[in-house]
Amino acid sequence: MAIRWISIVLMLVLTGAQSLTARAAEPQVPVFWDAKERLPKPDLSKLPRLRFLTTTDFPPFNFLDGAGRLSGFHVDLARAICAELGIADKCQIQALPWAELEGALKKGEGEAIIAGIAATPQSRSKYAFSRSYLQFPARFIMPKTKALTEPIFDKLRGKRVGVLAGSGHERMLRDYFGAVQVVPFERPEDLYADLKAGKIDAAFGDGMRFSFWLGGPDAAGCCRFAGGPYLAPEYLGSGMAIATRADDPALAAAFDYALQEISVKGTFAEFYLRYFPVSFF
Numbered sequence: 001m002a003i004r005w006i007s008i009v010l011m012l013v014l015t016g017a018q019s020l021t022a023r024a025a026e027p028q029v030p031v032f033w034d035a036k037e038r039l040p041k042p043d044l045s046k047l048p049r050l051r052f053l054t055t056t057d058f059p060p061f062n063f064l065d066g067a068g069r070l071s072g073f074h075v076d077l078a079r080a081i082c083a084e085l086g087i088a089d090k091c092q093i094q095a096l097p098w099a100e101l102e103g104a105l106k107k108g109e110g111e112a113i114i115a116g117i118a119a120t121p122q123s124r125s126k127y128a129f130s131r132s133y134l135q136f137p138a139r140f141i142m143p144k145t146k147a148l149t150e151p152i153f154d155k156l157r158g159k160r161v162g163v164l165a166g167s168g169h170e171r172m173l174r175d176y177f178g179a180v181q182v183v184p185f186e187r188p189e190d191l192y193a194d195l196k197a198g199k200i201d202a203a204f205g206d207g208m209r210f211s212f213w214l215g216g217p218d219a220a221g222c223c224r225f226a227g228g229p230y231l232a233p234e235y236l237g238s239g240m241a242i243a244t245r246a247d248d249p250a251l252a253a254a255f256d257y258a259l260q261e262i263s264v265k266g267t268f269a270e271f272y273l274r275y276f277p278v279s280f281f
Contacts, residue, residue, distance in 0.1 A: 029269040030281045033260045042254035051092040052078040053101050053110035060275040073275040074114045080267050084258035113243040127243035130255035135239030137229030139207035144224050152227035156180050159201040162191045169205045172235040196222050207280030215278040229281050
């Protein structure tokens with residue numbers, strides 16, 4: 001039942017026309033918005049300024065490029081949001097240390113934080129959040145010559161699967177894929193090394209981090225995604241959202257409108273493929 005639940009969530013997040021097997025074979029840009037839902041366009045003409053607060057130390061989301069300019073997925077997304085809301089001339093983006101973001105928002109030094117603050121019951125007491133614009137699925141990776149395709153559950157029976165010890169991915173693996181031999185690792189470097197050496201049959205973990213490794217020199221083209229992707233918010237969280245002050249839910253709702261438009265028009269897909277050339281979906 002649990003595996004079926006994950007598949008249902010997956011199929012709701014991605015477009016429903018293709019089979020799960022086809023999606024696993026051809027990773028694609030995730031779609032988190034219902035194109036049939038029409039959100040009201042907000043009027044922000046009286047807003048004097050929209051300043052997004054972010055950081056510089058979370059590539060590829062926010063970082064300083066070779067010329068020292070603030071760049072990244074979040075920077076491009078913030079600018080696109082301002083353009084959709086018709087307030088590009090009022091749009092600002094400021095980078096601060098992570099520890100200073102909450103205080104700066106409270107003091108009115110910015111109107112929103114776009115830096116990966118997780119929307120949890122605790123954080124919702126401090127912030128109003130937009131809907132999630134990016135989620136992080138769990139994925140299996142395997143050597144290319146042995147990579148499995150969906151349906152994957154029975155094919156994994158008895159396989160040695162590495163996972164980071166104590167992580168939500170380990171809990172998810174034990175609960176949903178109980179027929180595998182779970183091999184916990186303390187460090188991702190050791191996990192990758194044992195996968196390449198054939199000491200484990202597969203690795204299970206964060207799809208985004210796996211995508212960076214698969215596309216980098218350390219992997220040396222050894223491996224690829226197998227099965228999935230799998231979304232399970234109770235283990236992996238609800239993904240990324242934009243935070244505003246708790247007393248400004250209208251601005252968070254305005255972001256929802258802009259984010260949906262960005263998705264429908266293909267702008268989100270452009271950003272996603274630019275910063276995540278190895279898709280983790």
